[in-house]
Amino acid sequence: MTIDTSKVSIKTSLASCFGRNFQELEGANSFLEELSKHAQEIHINENCYIFKEKDPSDFIYIPISGVIMLERSTSKGSRHVFAFLFTGNLLGLSEFSFYTFSARALSNGTVVKINKQLIQSIFERYPAIAKRFHEFTNHVLNYILDQLFIMGQKSAHQRLAHFLLDMSNRIGHGTSKFYLPMSRQDIADYLGMSLETASRGFSSLKKKGMISIQNNYRITILDEEALHHFADD
Amino acid sequence: MTIDTSKVSIKTSLASCFGRNFQELEGANSFLEELSKHAQEIHINENCYIFKEKDPSDFIYIPISGVIMLERSTSKGSRHVFAFLFTGNLLGLSEFSFYTFSARALSNGTVVKINKQLIQSIFERYPAIAKRFHEFTNHVLNYILDQLFIMGQKSAHQRLAHFLLDMSNRIGHGTSKFYLPMSRQDIADYLGMSLETASRGFSSLKKKGMISIQNNYRITILDEEALHHFADD
DNA sequence: TATCCCCATTGACATTTATCAAGCAACCAA
DNA sequence: TTGGTTGCTTGATAAATGTCAATGGGGATA
Numbered sequence: 001m002t003i004d005t006s007k008v009s010i011k012t013s014l015a016s017c018f019g020r021n022f023q024e025l026e027g028a029n030s031f032l033e034e035l036s037k038h039a040q041e042i043h044i045n046e047n048c049y050i051f052k053e054k055d056p057s058d059f060i061y062i063p064i065s066g067v068i069m070l071e072r073s074t075s076k077g078s079r080h081v082f083a084f085l086f087t088g089n090l091l092g093l094s095e096f097s098f099y100t101f102s103a104r105a106l107s108n109g110t111v112v113k114i115n116k117q118l119i120q121s122i123f124e125r126y127p128a129i130a131k132r133f134h135e136f137t138n139h140v141l142n143y144i145l146d147q148l149f150i151m152g153q154k155s156a157h158q159r160l161a162h163f164l165l166d167m168s169n170r171i172g173h174g175t176s177k178f179y180l181p182m183s184r185q186d187i188a189d190y191l192g193m194s195l196e197t198a199s200r201g202f203s204s205l206k207k208k209g210m211i212s213i214q215n216n217y218r219i220t221i222l223d224e225e226a227l228h229h230f231a232d233d
Numbered sequence: 234m235t236i237d238t239s240k241v242s243i244k245t246s247l248a249s250c251f252g253r254n255f256q257e258l259e260g261a262n263s264f265l266e267e268l269s270k271h272a273q274e275i276h277i278n279e280n281c282y283i284f285k286e287k288d289p290s291d292f293i294y295i296p297i298s299g300v301i302m303l304e305r306s307t308s309k310g311s312r313h314v315f316a317f318l319f320t321g322n323l324l325g326l327s328e329f330s331f332y333t334f335s336a337r338a339l340s341n342g343t344v345v346k347i348n349k350q351l352i353q354s355i356f357e358r359y360p361a362i363a364k365r366f367h368e369f370t371n372h373v374l375n376y377i378l379d380q381l382f383i384m385g386q387k388s389a390h391q392r393l394a395h396f397l398l399d400m401s402n403r404i405g406h407g408t409s410k411f412y413l414p415m416s417r418q419d420i421a422d423y424l425g426m427s428l429e430t431a432s433r434g435f436s437s438l439k440k441k442g443m444i445s446i447q448n449n450y451r452i453t454i455l456d457e458e459a460l461h462h463f464a465d466d
Numbered sequence: 467t468a469t470c471c472c473c474a475t476t477g478a479c480a481t482t483t484a485t486c487a488a489g490c491a492a493c494c495a496a
Numbered sequence: 497t498t499g500g501t502t503g504c505t506t507g508a509t510a511a512a513t514g515t516c517a518a519t520g521g522g523g524a525t526a
Contacts, residue, residue: 072382076466080385082378095371100378127360134367138328141370144377145315145333149305151384152313152425156513184474192385194514199475215522216474233309389483417504427484432505448492449504 010112011036013064017088018132027126034122040113050103050111051092057099059113060092066109067181071189072101081190084182086170092116093137106181151192154233159191160201161231164211168221176221184216205230243345244269246297250321251365260359267355273346283336283344284325290332292346293325299342300414304422305334314423317415319403325349326370339414384425387466392424393434394464397444401454409454417449438463 011032015022022028041064044050050061053072061068063085070082070091082101085091091103091111123130150162172178180187188198205211210227212220221227244265248255255261274297277283283294286305294301296318303315303324315334318324324336324344356363383395405411413420421431438444443460445453454460 074386074466078386080382082381093371094375095368096375100375123364124360127357127363130360130363130367131356134363134370135328137367137370137374138326141374141377142327142329142333144374144381148315148377148381148384149313151381152422153307153311189385195473196475196515197513200513203475233307428503429485429505430483433483436505 010039010041014039014062014112017062017090019135022132025126025128025132027122027129031122031126031129034118035112035114038115038118042111042113044105044109044111046105046108048105050105051099052102053099055099057092057094057096058116060090060116060119061103062090062112062114063087064110064112066111067106068109068111069104069106069182069186070101071104079189080192081186084167084170084186084190090133090136093133093140106186154231156191156193156197157201157204158231158233159193160187160198161205161210161227163187163191164205164219164221165224165227165231167219168224176224178219180217180219243272243274247272247295247345250295250323252368255365258359258361258365260355260362264355264359264362267351268345268347271348271351275344275346277338277342277344279338279341281338283338284332285335286332288332290325290327290329291349293323293349293352294336295323295345295347296320297343297345299344300339301342301344302337302339302415302419303334304337312422313425314419317400317403317419317423323366323369326366326373339419387464389424389426389430390434390437391464391466392426393420393431394438394443394460396420396424397438397452397454398457398460398464400452401457409457411452413450413452 014035015028015032018028044066050068051057051059065087068085068089068091070085071079072082073079084106085103092099094100119133123133150159154162167180168174168176168178171181182190184198184202185195188195191198193201202211202213205227206213208226208230210221210223210230212222214220247268248261248265251261277299283301284290284292298320301318301322301324303318304312305315306312317339318336325332327333352366356366383392387395400413401407401409401411404414415423417431417435418428421428424431426434435444435446438460439446441459441463443454443456443463445455447453
């Protein structure tokens with residue numbers, strides 16, 4: 001008897017993605033069991049698309065490692081970045097037939113690809129699982145509303161400060177030192193400003209003594225309280 | 234034997250809010266039946282709050298008549314407007330314990346107030362109903378993503394053009410003449426600009442021959458194609 | 467090591483948008 | 497009618513942000 005270690009690893013890494021006490025939900029084990037049977041683990045290379053805008057949305061994806069960026073291109077050749085996804089985020093939960101944005105890997109990494117019909121059939125058999133996923137969607141909705149609020153009310157440099165605090169939480173899990181996996185252009189397109197304004201924002205926060213920058217991508221938050229205060233006006 | 238006409242009217246007006254073929258879903262009739270027994274119909278006056286930020290979110294609300302505005306105030310005394318809701322929209326679906334924004338009536342009107350526990354118990358008994366509501370949340374999420382895209386990528390006057398086209402669809406159901414139920418300030422706070430910029434936007438679109446304005450609130454779209462083209466860059 | 471390339475930064479200037487202030491039109495109350 | 501109030505528009509100016517262009521630094525490669 002052999003153990004397929006790759007499948008086992010899917011199961012354990014997924015369980016931690018579905019939130020606190022997931023294993024206690026009715027159907028959780030069957031769900032994980034079916035996932036480890038039918039879900040595919042896919043390696044993705046930096047800058048490759050996982051799916052594109054208008055592709056049929058037949059799968060959901062869960063990043064296991066690496067960073068993913070959600071983007072939509074504009075009529076004028078520029079683009080908007082909706083979000084950066086890390087390990088444990090979910091991707092493609094929408095129940096629409098087509099994606100309304102593209103998903104691109106910012107770094108090499110691994111995602112688990114799950115057929116939506118499989119998810120749907122689990123939902124029908126185990127309402128508790130469906131409810132948990134519904135809660136995820138609600139979380140996302142809340143997060144996006146916060147982002148909308150920031151976009152509507154805050155200045156460019158404040159938005160950048162918000163962004164850095166958010167990244168500190170999500171990448172560094174609250175530590176003050178972290179590594180940004182995206183370029184200045186990516187950040188600018190996420191925050192709705194030009195690359196140059198984003199760059200000036202970094203310089204300004206640095207000059208104010210709130211952050212320090214090593215090597216462009218390695219950031220240290222020197223004065224979190226001041227940064228918070230600045231971000232929130 | 235008497236008929237409680239107000240209850241009957243709740244049932245019929247609600248059924249149309251839950252989307253196409255709602256009546257065919259398993260549990261739809263029980264759901265509507267329980268709603269007409271337990272849901273309250275509430276009259277709300279212009280400018281009154283239905284709930285406020287940080288209130289416990291124990292109810293969901295469905296506007297039957299009138300217009301509702303969702304807003305969040307900023308630390309500096311200004312505010313952001315997240316959305317305008319009309320008949321048939323749903324409000325308070327979030328599964329969080331507290332509202333993250335306030336809901337205020339823009340005009341006199343009526344809403345149906347439904348206890349969330351009631352909804353929850355229906356969801357547990359009838360997965361098809363839960364699924365339908367989940368689809369609603371997804372719709373909202375998509376709508377907000379579009380709004381985020383517009384906020385990030387479009388100029389102030391373009392955002393106003395988008396707004397007018399959206400209102401034309403939602404208020405006038407696609408007709409070119411409609412009545413705006415909100416002030417210039419409300420619009421400005423929704424689109425993330427100053428009152429004056431919003432006003433200049435109206436004047437500019439008028440001068441370009443895309444719209445005409447009667448009495449500040451009554452708008453006619455004169456050249457929808459041009460307006461679309463301008464809005465989308 | 468030297469060179470190239472990619473990206474970030476910085477500067478100068480143009481454009482957009484905010485702010486402050488004045489004027490105007492509709493509406494209401496006396 | 498008159499006067500006052502409220503909300504919208506318009507103008508002048510300031511501040512924020514975008515655009516174009518030049519500079520600079522780190523990493524890859526020959």
